[in-house]
Amino acid sequence: MKTITVGLVGVGKIARDQHIPSLARTPGIELAAACSRNAAVDGVRNFATLNEMLAAMPELDAVALCTPPHVRHALAAEALAAGKHVLLEKPPGATLSEIEPLIAMAEEKSLTLFATWHSRFAPAVIPAREFLADARIRSVSVEWKEDVRHWHPGQEWIWEPGGLGVFDPGINALSIVTAILPRPIFLTTASLEFPANRATPIAADLAFTDGEGLAVAAVFDWRQTGPQTWDIHVETDKGRLTLSSGGAKLAIDGAAVGIGPEAEYDGIYARFADLVQTGRSDVDVSPLRHVADAFMLGRRLEVDAFD
Ligand code: NAP
Numbered sequence: 001m002k003t004i005t006v007g008l009v010g011v012g013k014i015a016r017d018q019h020i021p022s023l024a025r026t027p028g029i030e031l032a033a034a035c036s037r038n039a040a041v042d043g044v045r046n047f048a049t050l051n052e053m054l055a056a057m058p059e060l061d062a063v064a065l066c067t068p069p070h071v072r073h074a075l076a077a078e079a080l081a082a083g084k085h086v087l088l089e090k091p092p093g094a095t096l097s098e099i100e101p102l103i104a105m106a107e108e109k110s111l112t113l114f115a116t117w118h119s120r121f122a123p124a125v126i127p128a129r130e131f132l133a134d135a136r137i138r139s140v141s142v143e144w145k146e147d148v149r150h151w152h153p154g155q156e157w158i159w160e161p162g163g164l165g166v167f168d169p170g171i172n173a174l175s176i177v178t179a180i181l182p183r184p185i186f187l188t189t190a191s192l193e194f195p196a197n198r199a200t201p202i203a204a205d206l207a208f209t210d211g212e213g214l215a216v217a218a219v220f221d222w223r224q225t226g227p228q229t230w231d232i233h234v235e236t237d238k239g240r241l242t243l244s245s246g247g248a249k250l251a252i253d254g255a256a257v258g259i260g261p262e263a264e265y266d267g268i269y270a271r272f273a274d275l276v277q278t279g280r281s282d283v284d285v286s287p288l289r290h291v292a293d294a295f296m297l298g299r300r301l302e303v304d305a306f307d
Contacts, residue, residue, distance in 0.1 A: 010067035022265035070162035096163035117175035121267035122247025165200025190298035226250035
């Protein structure tokens with residue numbers, strides 16, 4: 001099978017921390033080019049814009065978009081129009097509607113469009129889904145609390161419209177919840193805390209239910225210093241399932257369950273290679289839909305300015 005060549009767009013934190021190393025490790029797929037307004041990647045051809053990259057390297061198979069969400073649609077449309085398979089970092093767009101024409105274009109041109117949710121590739125997710133498949137679920141509680149100053153230094157876009165604020169990490173929790181629960185959930189109430197000087201929330205308190213009245217509570221907070229919390233607890237008739245460290249650890253009634261090592265982005269690129277080779281797309285917008293619902297239904301509270 002021919003190796004799939006990838007051009008990376010946006011050489012920021014996630015491109016450096018995860019995409020470049022995973023592309024180097026994953027069989028069947030390789031980094032061939034990068035395009036960046038400010039940076040260069042060693043060992044591959046570098047370009048200032050996607051347009052230049054597409055013109056100079058018509059042989060490129062795919063494009064991976066690692067930019068902030070508000071510029072992703074235009075880049076994805078340009079890459080698909082040029083006949084490239086496209087991998088979207090999460091969230092797949094700044095709005096739900098902008099994703100629809102991308103799905104249609106990929107289908108029309110028989111190209112792969114992959115909306116990635118990296119947390120779904122965490123090692124606890126599939127074992128948790130299997131545990132819950134035949135359990136009677138009583139309640140779900142999500143706690144996603146981290147220090148924005150530590151994880152997002154200098155990233156102004158997260159505070160701008162479309163940047164999602166605390167939902168930038170919170171959507172990862174929602175991507176896991178929507179993957180492990182056997183039935184779809186929907187939002188019933190939400191309160192969102194907006195710093196007085198910012199356009200996106202720094203904290204959110206959410207309540208969901210499902211068709212059978214399950215209570216799902218989620219708290220996202222970007223003001224947590226010290227130990228960081230990325231936990232999901234599910235009370236069931238088979239015991240209390242706890243998925244912690246963002247899905248890297250699993251416990252039942254407090255006892256650790258042995259699972260595989262963390263390899264989220266290796267999993268993403270293995271899946272992308274498989275989707276391309278088998279001519280399929282994978283675009284699930286459900287985590288983004290819950291965030292859109294929170295912005296639509298949420299009560300807005302103003303809190304201290306954030307500097
Ligand atoms: P980042 O460090 O700010 O990098 C984003 C890069 O996108 C920038 O360095 C820039 O690269 C490029 N870019 C193009 N147009 C831009 C614009 N108008 N404004 C700002 N940057 C622009 O952000 P990131 O943390 O890598 O996040 C990128 C995406 O990955 C987000 O959707 C985020 O949710 C997702 N993600 C992030 C993490 C994480 O831990 N940080 C984890 C998982 C997913 P050039 O200068 O090279 O053009």
